[in-house]
Amino acid sequence: MFKRLRGLFSSDLSIDLGTANTLIYVRGRGIVLDEPSVVAIRQSGNMRSVAAVGVDAKRMLGRTPGNINAIRPMKDGVIADFTVTEQMLQHFIRKVHQSTFLTPSPRVLVCVPCMSTQVERRAIKESAEGAGAREVFLIEEPMAAAIGAGLPVEEAQGSMVVDVGGGTSEIAIISLNGVVYSESIRVGGDRFDEAITAYVRRHYGSLIGEATAERIKEEIGCAYPGGELREIDVRGRNLAEGIPRSFTLNSHEILDALQDPLASIIAAVKSALEQSPPELASDIAERGLVLTGGGALLRDIDKLIAEETGLPVIIAEDPLTCVARGGGKALEMIDQHTFELLSSD
Amino acid sequence: MSEAQERQEAHLDTAGLPSPGQMLKRERERLGMNLDEVAVQLNLRPAVVTGLEADNYDQVPVAAYRRGYLRAYARLVGIDEAKVVDAYNAQHGRNDIERKISPVHATKPPSRVGAWIFKLVTLLVILGLIGLTLLWWQSRQGNDLLGLGELGGQDAVQSLDEQANGESAAGDTAIDGDATNETLPPLPEQGNDLGLVDENAGDASDQPTSDAVAEDAETGAVEPGNASDATPPADAAPATSPSETADAAAPTSADDMAGAAATATEAQDAPAVIDERSITLVFSEESWTEIFDATDERILVGLQPAGSQVTIEGEPPFRLTIGNATGVEMTYLNQPVDLAAYTGGNNVARFNLGE
Numbered sequence: 001m002f003k004r005l006r007g008l009f010s011s012d013l014s015i016d017l018g019t020a021n022t023l024i025y026v027r028g029r030g031i032v033l034d035e036p037s038v039v040a041i042r043q044s045g046n047m048r049s050v051a052a053v054g055v056d057a058k059r060m061l062g063r064t065p066g067n068i069n070a071i072r073p074m075k076d077g078v079i080a081d082f083t084v085t086e087q088m089l090q091h092f093i094r095k096v097h098q099s100t101f102l103t104p105s106p107r108v109l110v111c112v113p114c115m116s117t118q119v120e121r122r123a124i125k126e127s128a129e130g131a132g133a134r135e136v137f138l139i140e141e142p143m144a145a146a147i148g149a150g151l152p153v154e155e156a157q158g159s160m161v162v163d164v165g166g167g168t169s170e171i172a173i174i175s176l177n178g179v180v181y182s183e184s185i186r187v188g189g190d191r192f193d194e195a196i197t198a199y200v201r202r203h204y205g206s207l208i209g210e211a212t213a214e215r216i217k218e219e220i221g222c223a224y225p226g227g228e229l230r231e232i233d234v235r236g237r238n239l240a241e242g243i244p245r246s247f248t249l250n251s252h253e254i255l256d257a258l259q260d261p262l263a264s265i266i267a268a269v270k271s272a273l274e275q276s277p278p279e280l281a282s283d284i285a286e287r288g289l290v291l292t293g294g295g296a297l298l299r300d301i302d303k304l305i306a307e308e309t310g311l312p313v314i315i316a317e318d319p320l321t322c323v324a325r326g327g328g329k330a331l332e333m334i335d336q337h338t339f340e341l342l343s344s345d
Numbered sequence: 346m347s348e349a350q351e352r353q354e355a356h357l358d359t360a361g362l363p364s365p366g367q368m369l370k371r372e373r374e375r376l377g378m379n380l381d382e383v384a385v386q387l388n389l390r391p392a393v394v395t396g397l398e399a400d401n402y403d404q405v406p407v408a409a410y411r412r413g414y415l416r417a418y419a420r421l422v423g424i425d426e427a428k429v430v431d432a433y434n435a436q437h438g439r440n441d442i443e444r445k446i447s448p449v450h451a452t453k454p455p456s457r458v459g460a461w462i463f464k465l466v467t468l469l470v471i472l473g474l475i476g477l478t479l480l481w482w483q484s485r486q487g488n489d490l491l492g493l494g495e496l497g498g499q500d501a502v503q504s505l506d507e508q509a510n511g512e513s514a515a516g517d518t519a520i521d522g523d524a525t526n527e528t529l530p531p532l533p534e535q536g537n538d539l540g541l542v543d544e545n546a547g548d549a550s551d552q553p554t555s556d557a558v559a560e561d562a563e564t565g566a567v568e569p570g571n572a573s574d575a576t577p578p579a580d581a582a583p584a585t586s587p588s589e590t591a592d593a594a595a596p597t598s599a600d601d602m603a604g605a606a607a608t609a610t611e612a613q614d615a616p617a618v619i620d621e622r623s624i625t626l627v628f629s630e631e632s633w634t635e636i637f638d639a640t641d642e643r644i645l646v647g648l649q650p651a652g653s654q655v656t657i658e659g660e661p662p663f664r665l666t667i668g669n670a671t672g673v674e675m676t677y678l679n680q681p682v683d684l685a686a687y688t689g690g691n692n693v694a695r696f697n698l699g700e
Contacts, residue, residue, distance in 0.1 A: 150409030287405075287410050312388045314414065315416065315417075317416075317430075
């Protein structure tokens with residue numbers, strides 16, 4: 001009863017609860033929040049309190065003293081730490097409602113990986129409810145990504161989306177508002193970072209942190225040979241000497257480092273194409289596939305997929321926010337009762 | 346196709362910007378690539394590439410793909426993709442994506458206004474209800490703010506009031522009978538305690554001349570009192586009302602006892618008549634008191650200081666509201682009135698007297 005009353009003073013939200021970043025789209029206002037999914041927990045005695053959330057917490061990642069623990073509560077696209085996720089969501093939902101008069105109680109649409117289990121979906125739903133949502137809808141991430149990229153999902157035509165996120169990569173073929181085929185692999189931006197860290201340790205005998213690996217990927221990472229050669233200076237702790245050392249990496253080395261995760265993504269895309277019904281396969285061959293998610297920002301990843309599959313590859317506009325925007329559009333269609341993309345279980 | 350060209354020429358005249366197709370074609374020719382090479386690199390059919398350069402998008406019906414192809418082409422020939430997309434948007438606008446996806450967009454602005462009005466009206470209705478509730482409380486309580494918010498206490502007081510009304514109604518008929526002492530016990534009877542009634546009867550019978558008569562009066566008074574207590578007041582009233590005589594006033598008791606009671610009341614007849622119009626209140630603690638008489642005239646109102654004593658007169662029956670009832674002693678018809686019996690949870694006594 002009170003939730004419903006408070007709901008009158010809350011806006012509907014679409015949340016892209018990603019492994020790396022959480023984005024919130026507010027109905028009528030657009031994307032209002034884009035922060036890393038990181039929470040810093042301060043431990044004093046038996047009391048656990050939230051020290052920072054989002055950007056501030058991410059800055060603490062790997063740099064915390066003993067009593068503070070910076071956590072990424074999402075792992076591989078699903079919830080790894082239930083309570084911390086709930087607190088993070090609560091923080092974000094409060095943040096997008098400026099008014100402090102009433103605790104917000106919005107209707108929330110959350111994007112979930114398409115291969116997530118019932119248990120994982122329920123965990124996401126319950127943590128959104130725990131964070132104050134009065135109604136929770138779930139939408140599969142590739143569907144939201146396709147809507148966000150502006151694909152004609154409601155038409156009787158196959159559209160293929162490859163969403164390379166932080167924790168997972170989702171590949172889906174969509175037609176008539178439904179997912180015909182979907183595949184989710186637990187390879188994403190995080191796996192790229194890990195691959196870079198492993199490469200540096202192997203070839204330079206130095207240890208670099210998560211944040212540094214991410215910076216290397218963003219600045220010089222590439223997926224296809226032949227582009228201009230870029231370099232970056234990084235510092236890491238030399239394992240043999242135990243002293244921080246500076247060294248230079250170039251984009252060819254990173255390309256080499258990223259081979260494994262990229263190969264998994266290509267294999268998944270190929271397998272999706274193999275299993276798609278022939279009519280849809282012909283549509284996809286005609287129009288190509290659309291890349292969304294943060295992984296689409298990796299230089300020349302479209303060239304790599306185009307080369308490997310022989311299909312036209314398009315990078316969606318503003319690929320990072322595609323899922324959240326698509327969720328927002330779906331949210332606007334909730335009131336039309338014919339909308340069948342959403343599940344509430 | 347000719348239509349597209351016309352539009353593009355018109356655009357060139359006004360803004361001086363080349364169309365996306367022209368930009369791409371110029372760059373491709375500068376790099377010395379031919380159309381087929383581009384088509385192979387982009388995995389597109391040559392017809393689509395030709396269409397892109399001629400700004401003819403018949404081959405690509407979906408706007409999202411058009412933009413995607415243009416950007417992929419721009420990246421391939423190494424020009425800024427944002428420029429190409431801007432040129433495309435200048436020609437075709439951006440809204441085609443939105444139109445494609447949700448018809449809800451069209452109806453959104455009015456619905457948002459409606460939602461605001463709905464919110465506003467809801468807020469006003471809620472505020473109105475809160476205001477009305479407060480007004481109702483105020484009018485129901487009189488000026489007594491002590492009882493605010495204590496719904497349970499309020500109910501208790503009300504039910505006690507009703508009980509008291511019933512009791513005094515039963516007593517009223519007895520007054521009709523002989524207007525004596527005998528009517529008094531039912532009031533303090535609320536204590537339901539034989540000992541308490543004994544004391545009251547004893548107090549009342551201080552004035553009678555003989556102890557023996559008083560003893561008889563005591564039992565006579567208690568018996569009908571107990572009877573009316575055990576049976577509902579409604580039962581007691583018809584039992585007593587038909588009879589105008591003292592003999593019939595106590596039909597349940599023995600005849601000799603009724604006779605003895607009659608003699609006891611004769612002794613007290615004189616003071617009882619005077620007392621009926623006056624009430625004496627002794628305040629050992631500060632108390633807010635309000636008393637109305639039968640003519641609905643407010644004969645006492647206001648905060649009475651501790652240690653004061655007030656005697657008021659008016660037409661019975663009286664309607665009383667006495668705050669802080671534990672600190673007030675009340676005497677009516679020379680009998681102390683047990684306020685505790687009328688007091689609710691908030692220590693406010695509300696009752697009628699002398700009906």
